[in-house]
Amino acid sequence: MKTKSRFPLNTENKTQPTTPWSSMWIASLVQFFCAIQFTIYFSSLWPYLLQLDASSKERQFGHITAIYSLGQALSLPFYGFWSNRIKNTKIPVLAGLFMMTVGNTLYLSIPIFEIQPYIGMMVSRLVVGLGAGIISPLRAYAIQGSTKDDRSRAISLNTGGFSLGILAGPGFQILFTPLDYPGYQVFGKFLVNMYTGPAMMGILVNLLSALMMIFAFKDSRIGIYQVEKQENPEHERFFALPKFDLFAAFVCIMTRFVQMFVITNIETIGSPLSMTIFAWDRAKAVYYNSLIHIGFGAIGLAYYASNTVWDFGKNLNHRLWTIIGILLLTLFHILTYPWWFLPGKIQYQQEFETINGTLVKIDEPVGCRQSFDWARCKEFSFLAGSSARLIGPLFVASLFESSGIGNPWIIVIVISLLCALAWVLMYRRMVPLKMSDEMKVGDQYRNKFGKVEKF
Numbered sequence: 369m370k371t372k373s374r375f376p377l378n379t380e381n382k383t384q385p386t387t388p389w390s391s392m393w394i395a396s397l398v399q400f401f402c403a404i405q406f407t408i409y410f411s412s413l414w415p416y417l418l419q420l421d422a423s424s425k426e427r428q429f430g431h432i433t434a435i436y437s438l439g440q441a442l443s444l445p446f447y448g449f450w451s452n453r454i455k456n457t458k459i460p461v462l463a464g465l466f467m468m469t470v471g472n473t474l475y476l477s478i479p480i481f482e483i484q485p486y487i488g489m490m491v492s493r494l495v496v497g498l499g500a501g502i503i504s505p506l507r508a509y510a511i512q513g514s515t516k517d518d519r520s521r522a523i524s525l526n527t528g529g530f531s532l533g534i535l536a537g538p539g540f541q542i543l544f545t546p547l548d549y550p551g552y553q554v555f556g557k558f559l560v561n562m563y564t565g566p567a568m569m570g571i572l573v574n575l576l577s578a579l580m581m582i583f584a585f586k587d588s589r590i591g592i593y594q595v596e597k598q599e600n601p602e603h604e605r606f607f608a609l610p611k612f613d614l615f616a617a618f619v620c621i622m623t624r625f626v627q628m629f630v631i632t633n634i635e636t637i638g639s640p641l642s643m644t645i646f647a648w649d650r651a652k653a654v655y656y657n658s659l660i661h662i663g664f665g666a667i668g669l670a671y672y673a674s675n676t677v678w679d680f681g682k683n684l685n686h687r688l689w690t691i692i693g694i695l696l697l698t699l700f701h702i703l704t705y706p707w708w709f710l711p712g713k714i715q716y717q718q719e720f721e722t723i724n725g726t727l728v729k730i731d732e733p734v735g736c737r738q739s740f741d742w743a744r745c746k747e748f749s750f751l752a753g754s755s756a757r758l759i760g761p762l763f764v765a766s767l768f769e770s771s772g773i774g775n776p777w778i779i780v781i782v783i784s785l786l787c788a789l790a791w792v793l794m795y796r797r798m799v800p801l802k803m804s805d806e807m808k809v810g811d812q813y814r815n816k817f818g819k820v821e822k823f
Contacts, residue, residue: 385590387518394580395506395513396529398461401573402500403533404540405468406436408566411541411657413489414639415650416563419549420478420485426640432489433636439497444504451505457512457587460505465574465581467499472570480557496570503530513588521679528672534631536665538638541566542658548651562654616797619790623690626787630697630780641773647715687798691791698784701777 413432417424447460454460474492478485510526511519544565551561560568638660643653675681791798 385515387514387522387590388586388588390584391513391586391588392510392522392525394585395457395509396525398465398529398577398581399503399506399526400529400533401577402468402503403530404537404573405472405496405566405570406440406500407534407537407661408540408569409433409493410636411538411639411661412544412563412566412654415643415653417485417489419563419650424486426637428486429640430636432486432493433632435490436493436497436500437632439494440500440503443498443501445501447501448504448508451508455589457505457509458581458585461502461581462578464499464502465578468496469499469571469574471496471499472567472574475567476558476564479559492567509588513590515590520682524672524675524679524681528675532665532668532672535668536661538660539658539662539665540569541654542662544569545651545655545658562651613797616794616799619787619794619798622787622790623694626694626697626784629783630701633776633780637773637776687791687795691788694784694788694791698781698788701781701784704773705777705781706774 410433414426414429417429417432443464447464450460451457471492471494474495475489477483478488478492507526507530510522514522541562544560544562547561547565549561549563551559551564554560554568558564638657639653642648642657643650648656
């Protein structure tokens with residue numbers, strides 16, 4: 369009896385399928401816009417919160433930053449399940465874009481409806497996070513919509529869009545700095561200024577993304593094997609996926625955690641830290657932090673663009689370069705740690721100044737808050753337990769408010785070194801999963817049915 373099996377969609381009797389690169393670029397661009405709507409607020413959100421409520425605390429800023437990630441964490445599996453269930457990427461993505469547009473509109477509405485700034489920002493960022501879970505089906509599209517030969521480049525393009533948005537997002541804030549505050553009235557009571565500009569940009573890029581998804585995006589599943597019913601169920605065991613290395617997968621997940629933990633924490637306390645250390649006012653903090661992130665984004669853009677064009681990533685030793693990258697993150701924190709032997713003193717905020725012999729109240733005090741005792745002494749304690757983009761901002765912002773930059777930096781250094789050590793110890797096992805069609809006759813492997821021999 370002839371047995372049916374699994375075959376790629378391309379057969380000798382069908383036209384050779386090709387990767388829809390225009391749609392791959394759209395998926396990457398939409399992810400880029402999603403990531404921007406997470407990080408573009410880092411430079412301006414804290415100054416804006418102070419502008420609306422001068423009594424705001426750093427830990428509240430951490431809550432606002434973290435709640436976006438909570439919304440995204442809750443929505444990621446939902447969008448992924450929905451996309452797989454209906455075998456469609458476009459519809460879930462459009463729904464998520466609508467959610468993000470609603471969230472950005474709420475952000476613009478905070479001063480109009482006199483919402484308590486802290487609560488208003490929490491709600492708006494949560495809604496945007498609930499929409500940002502669309503990166504789940506968009507990332508899956510890189511595999512589902514690409515041929516085997518194009519998969520490496522498709523994944524690089526796909527993940528590169530999101531990663532570049534994470535790095536470059538705060539740099540886009542510099543576009544709105546000239547608008548100053550309170551800015552300009554555009555329609556109704558809505559104001560566009562250096563603080564609300566990111567929300568307005570989010571609405572526009574979501575509209576652009578929706579138009580691209582509706583009119584130019586093509587759903588594709590050419591990268592998925594068709595599963596046909598076996599006439600002989602015993603043959604199914606020869607086509608099941610090989611089992612993957614659980615420990616190696618855990619190390620990869622841990623590495624992603626460390627990467628996002630470092631990036632998010634730096635960007636979370638970037639504005640409060642720069643305003644404290646360098647005595648910048650709100651406008652300067654927004655402007656200079658944006659410039660710093662433009663530099664980050666330029667480096668990321670150069671790398672991802674080069675890899676997309678020349679695909680040099682497939683020739684690199686990914687294990688070695690991952691270890692080097694983790695160690696460079698560690699080195700950054702060692703170099704920027706507040707060592708006791710460094711010269712200089714932090715300027716404290718002064719509420720009054722003397723002008724022509726008259727004591728005058730300062731509208732916007734700059735420097736370190738008088739309540740920050742950690743700037744006078746350097747006693748550090750170790751705290752443990754955090755969860756990357758969700759718990760990281762909560763933990764680091766609160767710790768920064770109570771004890772300064774030292775403790776968060778120590779924790780990041782320890783976590784990064786542990787991650788690098790895991791890669792060293794697991795070096796031989798950190799290899800890609802070898803599929804059955806890549807094996808030689810006689811090779812043995814395990815899948816859900818047990819031990820199988822390639823024939």
